[in-house]
Amino acid sequence: MYNNRLALRGLLLPLVLLCAPSFADVKPYITMTVEHGLNTECKTCPRSLCPNQLAYDNYEDIFNATCWTRGTKIMGSNMWLKSEAGCYVTKYDLVEYDGEFQNDLVYCGEESEEQHLTEEDATLQYKTECNICPFISCDTIAYLKEETDVTLTCWTDQGQMIIDDPFWMKTSNNCYVAQKGLYSKPDITYLDNCGPIPWLEQNDHNNENNTSEINKRDPETLPAPVELGTQYLINVTVGEEYAYCRMCPQETCKSKKRYEFDQEVWLQCLAQTNGTWWSETTDFCYVKNSDFWQSPEGDNYRNPLCENFEDPEEVEN
Numbered sequence: 001m002y003n004n005r006l007a008l009r010g011l012l013l014p015l016v017l018l019c020a021p022s023f024a025d026v027k028p029y030i031t032m033t034v035e036h037g038l039n040t041e042c043k044t045c046p047r048s049l050c051p052n053q054l055a056y057d058n059y060e061d062i063f064n065a066t067c068w069t070r071g072t073k074i075m076g077s078n079m080w081l082k083s084e085a086g087c088y089v090t091k092y093d094l095v096e097y098d099g100e101f102q103n104d105l106v107y108c109g110e111e112s113e114e115q116h117l118t119e120e121d122a123t124l125q126y127k128t129e130c131n132i133c134p135f136i137s138c139d140t141i142a143y144l145k146e147e148t149d150v151t152l153t154c155w156t157d158q159g160q161m162i163i164d165d166p167f168w169m170k171t172s173n174n175c176y177v178a179q180k181g182l183y184s185k186p187d188i189t190y191l192d193n194c195g196p197i198p199w200l201e202q203n204d205h206n207n208e209n210n211t212s213e214i215n216k217r218d219p220e221t222l223p224a225p226v227e228l229g230t231q232y233l234i235n236v237t238v239g240e241e242y243a244y245c246r247m248c249p250q251e252t253c254k255s256k257k258r259y260e261f262d263q264e265v266w267l268q269c270l271a272q273t274n275g276t277w278w279s280e281t282t283d284f285c286y287v288k289n290s291d292f293w294q295s296p297e298g299d300n301y302r303n304p305l306c307e308n309f310e311d312p313e314e315v316e317n
């Protein structure tokens with residue numbers, strides 16, 4: 001499909017050239033301002049999935065745009081601008097320019113339109129949120145269940161520490177998963193570094209209408225209701241002599257495993273039965289929260305409900 005589009009562009013190019021203004025009007029650069037209060041990314045190629053070279057995360061960041069190119073379509077426009085630093089910013093995140101980039105700047109060239117991505121397959125071992133940035137408080141794009149296959153495109157070690165691991169990976173769904181949730185650590189020698197990542201918010205970057213598929217950050221499961229907490233693996237310790245880990249979150253359910261006093265246990269999510277809080281552990285069974293020293297349902301943790309991860313079709317209203 002990409003090749004078809006390239007071919008089509010090749011046909012259109014001569015027409016564009018015919019209409020091109022005289023080179024006298026072309027400026028060496030245009031100073032652009034990032035939309036007030038918005039954070040954005042300057043990318044190694046003009047596509048949402050490309051790694052970042054720079055993060056623009058100050059109020060009213062400015063840069064000199066030296067040429068224009070085409071990339072991921074965002075809210076109806078596929079125009080991206082190349083910064084003097086050599087990376088690309090979507091026009092959509094910039095203060096409106098009073099003019100036509102096609103007239104006022106040179107085209108960056110066919111090569112600039114290519115998407116260069118590294119990819120590696122991985123599978124989730126635990127329930128994992130896919131967030132718009134690699135921190136547990138960043139907006140959640142998708143709740144991914146254990147055994148979900150993902151395609152990783154880049155890595156960062158600048159994410160939020162999950163138990164003892166600050167690595168997060170960007171998936172081809174354009175959101176980040178914590179490495180801790182994967183079966184194994186990917187071989188990052190084959191993956192790009194994601195570069196500096198600014199704080200992003202889904203409201204400013206959902207780009208839902210008239211946007212190329214890949215930028216939509218489609219939720220693969222239930223969308224995250226805002227008031228729900230953020231999921232991540234947390235480690236707690238058993239505060240009772242024994243803590244039984246049951247097949248379902250009720251006293252009457254069969255015990256699958258028994259933890260001992262002071263044992264460290266990793267938790268995935270919360271379930272409430274008849275007023276009592278339980279947690280699903282990484283052994284995929286449930287322990288009563290009162291068996292731990294800590295209160296996993298408390299504000300300190302912001303753990304989500306296990307039911308967030310169920311398939312939308314299976315969830316009753």
Ligand SMILES: *[C@@H]1O[C@H](CO)[C@@H](O)[C@H](O)[C@H]1NC(C)=O
Nearest residue numbers: 029030031032062063064084
């Ligand atoms: C843009 O380029 C001009 C000329 O080189 C320079 O004076 C100016 O500082 C640059 N602006 C930015 C934001 O880099």
Ligand SMILES: *[C@@H]1O[C@H](CO)[C@@H](O)[C@H](O)[C@H]1NC(C)=O
Nearest residue numbers: 073075076077078209210211
């Ligand atoms: C999408 O964007 C194109 C180009 O800007 C415009 O012509 C088209 O009408 C838009 N479509 C929708 C559904 O908004």
Ligand SMILES: *[C@@H]1O[C@H](CO)[C@@H](O)[C@H](O)[C@H]1NC(C)=O
Nearest residue numbers: 075203204206207208209210
């Ligand atoms: C997308 O289009 C729908 C329907 O026209 C509209 O309600 C919504 O606000 C639009 N979203 C954005 C981000 O513009």
Ligand SMILES: *[C@@H]1O[C@H](CO)[C@@H](O)[C@H](O)[C@H]1NC(C)=O
Nearest residue numbers: 163164235236237264265294
């Ligand atoms: C959780 O794990 C970290 C890193 O291994 C450790 O420093 C911390 O004490 C543990 N917390 C609990 C409550 O076990």
Ligand SMILES: *[C@@H]1O[C@H](CO)[C@@H](O)[C@H](O)[C@H]1NC(C)=O
Nearest residue numbers: 249250251252273274275276
């Ligand atoms: C909830 O607790 C009440 C009172 O202890 C009990 O009668 C009822 O059977 C419980 N319901 C479930 C679903 O466990």
